[in-house]
């Protein structure tokens with residue numbers, strides 16, 4: 001049972017550019033597992049996107065914008081069915097059971113109390129265990145795994161990290177799981193944040209000490225039936241999208257578009273994210289992977305807040321919903337004064353534009369086709385909550401080739417753009 005609604009929108013173009021951002025760290029997750037999961041689950045997400053049939057009357061730029069918006073923050077509202085609920089329940093149960101076996105208990109080395117920290121990927125179990133105070137249990141896992149427990153002053157703020165060292169042949173020296181921290185700025189606006197993200201530190205001898213957050217767009221089961229506040233100050237959206245202009249609450253994570261062969265955008269976004277992760281690590285960048293499987297329970301606000309607090313810039317990967325193989329462009333803050341005067345947009349939109357401009361320049365150098373001026377202005381959740389240079393890139397559309405070879409070329413362009421942006 002699905003419902004499609006096409007909403008109004010707005011188009012605006014403007015170019016303006018300028019400068020930079022911040023960082024942090026955390027522990028775990030198997031990349032191999034992730035990749036195979038994303039492959040085998042390729043078809044799972046298809047039904048979510050299958051009826052993303054958008055009106056294509058591509059006669060002018062306005063239509064393109066409309067489609068861009070619909071592809072991006074989906075016009076599609078998927079009503080939750082009994083089936084979906086059942087499926088989710090089953091998965092939760094399975095996962096919880098599995099996670100239990102990998103629980104790692106460690107004793108904190110904080111002065112005041114002996115607290116127990118349980119490291120799992122499921123917040124639900126974690127919270128209850130942490131709350132039910134201290135027993136001093138300690139277990140050691142694999143030799144190359146070390147636990148680091150960082151306890152902040154405040155109990156609530158406790159962030160546990162598990163770090164795994166990279167082995168010979170890995171392009172990372174360590175990978176760490178970073179858990180959600182409810183005390184981060186804007187964290188309270190997120191509704192879906194039970195998953196963690198992974199920070200990979202480069203194994204390159206010429207580390208650049210810059211962390212790039214790679215956010216493979218979409219891929220959150222149930223994300224379309226949850227609403228989050230469009231802007232931190234509660235003001236209304238100034239351009240259309242999955243939520244119409246004027247609304248104050250938006251779709252938490254839309255389902256995205258699908259390619260002409262039926263493959264979901266979320267799948268191709270993740271495939272490119274993994275290619276980009278490896279390329280950046282090999283070239284000295286650290287990488288914060290926001291999503292590494294077909295389902296990450298992180299809404300757009302959570303993804304943005306994770307990036308804000310753990311990376312120097314944030315790149316969200318998307319494919320547009322047009323069918324013209326239109327080329328690469330980035331989305332920056334729409335040129336509406338009330339939007340550009342709202343924090344944190346006011347303090348950061350120039351950085352977003354500068355990053356986007358550098359990426360377009362890199363793509364040109366890599367020989368990737370650019371759409372128009374390479375820029376589109378919109379009011380996106382990502383932009384509305386970003387406090388570091390942050391862009392949504394539309395690397396192609398549903399008629400584009402999303403093969404690994406083509407995506408590698410796009411990744412090359414992003415690397416060139418980042419080098420230009422960070423002056424490396």
Ligand SMILES: [Zn+2]
Pocket residue numbers: 071072073217218256257265317318319320
């Ligand atoms: Zn998208």
